[in-house]
Amino acid sequence: FREVVQGLSFGEPRIPVVSNVTGRIAQAGELTSPDYWVTHVREAVRFADGIRALRVAGVDRCVEIGPEAVLTGMARTCLDGDEDAAVLLVPTARKGRDETEALLTAVAQLHTTGTAVDWSGFFAGTGARAVDLPTYAFQRQRYWLTATDGAPAAAGGAGLDAAEHPLLGAVVSLPDSGGVVLTGRLSVETQPWLADHVVLGRILLPGAVLVELALAAGEAVDCATLDELTLAAPLVLPERGGAQIRVIVGPRTAERRTVAVYSRPEGTSQDWATHASGFLTEAAVVAGSEWGEWPPV
Secondary structure, three states, X not given: OHHHHXXXXXXXXXXXXXXXXXXXXXXXXXXXXXXXXXXXXXXXXXXXXXXHHHXXXXXXXXXXXXXXXXXXXXXXXXXXXXXXXXXXXXXXOOOOOOHHHHHHHHHHHHHHOOOOOOHHHHOOOOOOOOOOOXXXXXOOOOOOOOOOOOOOOOOHHHOOEEEEXXXXXXXXXXXXXXXXXXXXXXXXXXXXXXXXXXXXXXXXXXXXXXXXXXXXXXXXXXXXEEEEEEEOOOXXXXXXXXXXXXXXXXXXXXXXXXXXXXXXEOOOOOOOEEEEEEEXXXXXXXXXXXXXXXXXX
């Protein structure tokens, strides 16, 4: 490696560079030595020290240029304190995303947080030009789509009963078996709080929500006690679009009903995935014991 590096020509960097060998901003002549790069190969990478050196230098915006957003996550773990919480970490490429879209998203994020962007260079050769904003007051006519709170649309028009639940839209009674099917849709657009539960980079529906769906189904059939619920597989939500939900309650047998939660990506014909299954029972009533009359008056 030394023989190869000695055959290269070096030039002083035009912008400051933080050395992964020392964890500080490199001095003049430091990066133009073959010995430095030999040491760079052999020694440990002082990434955390380098991030702290950037903070000491007043850097509060970091842009990752690489195939995936690996260093962005590592850099966040190297920061601490209230001042570091405001540091902006922007990846320019994300796994599974279109490269152009990911890069433009990064540029837009930097622009909206006060970073100057050379828009003339960005739009060079496209024919785009800057125009002045209108000088008159805009008419007060709303053109934006009305945001929803995640509540499903009314089900009466489709001959269904409303579920009266924020995550479930309709209830379908099955005449032949006495079972019940509750339907719904989950997405991070309509329920933004779901995006807070991220495991290994994927948005997972919390197990408590599966319990809530089973309890809601139980209330719809007057079996409000969840006797047992077994989680079979995690429900992974897409970053865009949503998932169709089905909660199926079986017929009553021996004062119990089966309950199961299924899902599949919307807009597809994939098989339904089972996420939880269990049993519902009627609420227990305490009577004829030392507790006396229940519930108490």
